Amino acid sequence: MPEGSSEWTGKWVAQKLRKNAGVEAVDLLATQVLRIVRKNHQPFLVGTIASPRVEPSTIDHLLNGLFLIEIIANIPPESFWTGDAIAFASRHSAAFGGMGDLLSAIELPDVSRYVKKEFAFVERGLHQHRKVSDVERVHDRMYVVKRQELCDVTVVLLNEYELTADIVRTARDRYGVFTAIVLTNPSARVPTSLASQAAESMGSQIYTWREFLVRLNNR
Amino acid sequence: MMTRDELLMSLRTEAQRIGELAPDVVWYLFGSTLEAFECAADFDVLVLCLTNEAVALVRHELRDACMNLPLHLFLLTKDEEAELDFIVAEGCVQVYPVSSVTKGTFLGEQRGQS
Numbered sequence: 001m002p003e004g005s006s007e008w009t010g011k012w013v014a015q016k017l018r019k020n021a022g023v024e025a026v027d028l029l030a031t032q033v034l035r036i037v038r039k040n041h042q043p044f045l046v047g048t049i050a051s052p053r054v055e056p057s058t059i060d061h062l063l064n065g066l067f068l069i070e071i072i073a074n075i076p077p078e079s080f081w082t083g084d085a086i087a088f089a090s091r092h093s094a095a096f097g098g099m100g101d102l103l104s105a106i107e108l109p110d111v112s113r114y115v116k117k118e119f120a121f122v123e124r125g126l127h128q129h130r131k132v133s134d135v136e137r138v139h140d141r142m143y144v145v146k147r148q149e150l151c152d153v154t155v156v157l158l159n160e161y162e163l164t165a166d167i168v169r170t171a172r173d174r175y176g177v178f179t180a181i182v183l184t185n186p187s188a189r190v191p192t193s194l195a196s197q198a199a200e201s202m203g204s205q206i207y208t209w210r211e212f213l214v215r216l217n218n219r
Numbered sequence: 220m221m222t223r224d225e226l227l228m229s230l231r232t233e234a235q236r237i238g239e240l241a242p243d244v245v246w247y248l249f250g251s252t253l254e255a256f257e258c259a260a261d262f263d264v265l266v267l268c269l270t271n272e273a274v275a276l277v278r279h280e281l282r283d284a285c286m287n288l289p290l291h292l293f294l295l296t297k298d299e300e301a302e303l304d305f306i307v308a309e310g311c312v313q314v315y316p317v318s319s320v321t322k323g324t325f326l327g328e329q330r331g332q333s
Contacts, residue, residue, distance in 0.1 A: 008287065015220050019258055050286050077261045077291040078281075099260040099289065162303050166274045166294040192299040194271065 007031045009048035009075045013102070022106050033067050036106065044111045046102060047072040047094075053174070054081040054096075056088040063092040070112040071095040073102040080174050081140040096140075118159055118184050125209070131216050142175040150219060155180040155212070161187055163206065165194035172202055180215065181206045221288075223256055227314055229288060230264065234315035237280045241273040247311035249293075261289040265311050268296055 014026045014034055025037040029045070037043045047062035047069040054074050062069050072094055074081065081096055089096045095105060095114040105114035119140075126135045126145055134146040138154070145153045156171050156178045163183060168191075171181070181204055183191075191199075191206050199206050207215055234246045250263035268274045274294045284290060293305075300306060 005287075012289070016258070016260060052282065052286060075289050076285050077289060078285040103260065162293075162305060164293075164295045164299050165271060166278060166292075169275070170278065189303070192295070192302050194296060194299055 006048065006050040009050050009073075010034060012075060013046065013048050013073065013099070016099070017102075017106075020103065020106060029067065032062065033065075033069065038106065041109050044070045046070070046111075049074050050076050050079075052076070052079045054079065054085040056084050059085060059089060063089065063094060069094050070110075071097070071102060071105050071114060073097060073099055075099050083138050083140075083142075086137065086140060118157065122157060122182075122184060122209070125213065129213060129216055139175055141171070142178060145216065147216060153180055153216065154178040155182055157182050157184045159183075159185045161185055162189050163191035163195045165192065165198040168195050168198040168202075168204075168206075177202075179204055180212060182212045183208050220257075226252075226262060226288075229284070231315050231317070233281065233284050237277055238315075240280065241268065241276050244268050244273060244277060245313060246315040247306060247313050249309045249311040250291075253310070253312060261291045263291050263293065265293045265295070265306070267300055267306070268294065271296060 010028055010030070010032045014028050017023050017026045017036060022038055022040065023036060024039050027035040029035055032048045034046050034048065035043055036046060045067050047059065049058055049072060051058045051074055059072050062072060072089060075098065077098060086096055093112050095112050097114070097116060101114065101116055105111045108114055123135060126132050126143070131147045131150060132145055133148050136144040136146070138144060141157045143155050145155060147153065154177065156175055158167060158171060158181055160167055168181065181199055183206065196206060230246060234244070238244055245267040247265040247267070248263065249265055251259040252262045266277050268277060274296060278292065278294055281290065281292065285292070305311065
């Protein structure tokens with residue numbers, strides 16, 4: 001397959017979805033566009049891509065093309081969505097995510113309204129925090145939390161079971177500078193010593209969700 | 220549909236290439252890739268390295284492979300692995316270097332299953 005091409009993703013997703021219990025049929029309308037016929041809900045269209053960093057330009061041809069795409073799935077796990085791409089997809093009434101998100105969205109009557117449970121949970125919790133005045137999404141896993149009479153906190157959400165130095169450093173490469181890492185996986189283990197050192201070396205602290213809510217009360 | 224043998228061949232080709240730059244790196248598969256290959260949404264790959272520098276190099280070298288295959292990387296040093304005991308706890312299977320234990324028995328390689 002050609003380097004940097006997304007063309008393999010349509011066939012890959014089609015093959016996986018045909019094994020899904022909720023799916024009746026999958027039609028490949030274009031190399032990166034599939035029509036999913038479901039047993040319990042209306043059919044929908046999904047756009048597929050393979051990009052290490054999803055920008056508006058990555059998905060423009062799908063959202064401004066011939067098809068009314070309701071969700072875009074970026075198939076490689078080693079990737080992220082920029083805030084601009086998420087906003088661009090939202091303006092076109094399309095949900096975003098990866099393969100796991102697509103598999104979850106299939107269960108919804110309206111796929112375009114899909115939001116990852118982890119993000120919905122965190123955003124709700126932040127908006128309800130008494131010290132938080134606003135929450136700005138910078139990228140898929142990065143937010144700036146604005147607080148009343150206190151400085152902003154730039155946070156990255158990581159959903160891993162095991163936090164290693166590589167995961168911390170990869171987050172830094174993807175998202176830039178942040179001061180807090182929140183482990184959103186309730187089953188997450190204690191970070192490795194090297195992960196803690198890596199976070200500290202870049203001026204970040206690692207928190208559980210509960211610890212982070214407490215942290216937001218303090219300077 | 221990619222077969223198990225094709226995945227192994229791709230991984231071992233990458234492992235051999237990167238091994239010339241970072242020796243003593245050991246590659247494993249784990250998770251749904253082992254338990255339900257046909258249904259796996261991605262391929263869980265653990266790469267065990269001696270140093271942080273080797274971890275960084277392996278991640279860098281796998282950039283293109285990660286865009287051509289849905290690889291989910293879990294890269295860590297031996298010290299980190301000793302803390303987590305991940306390989307035993309998760310039943311990871313070594314795929315490179317090919318060991319005498321796994322050769323011919325992993326994922327039906329010997330039988331040519333796909």
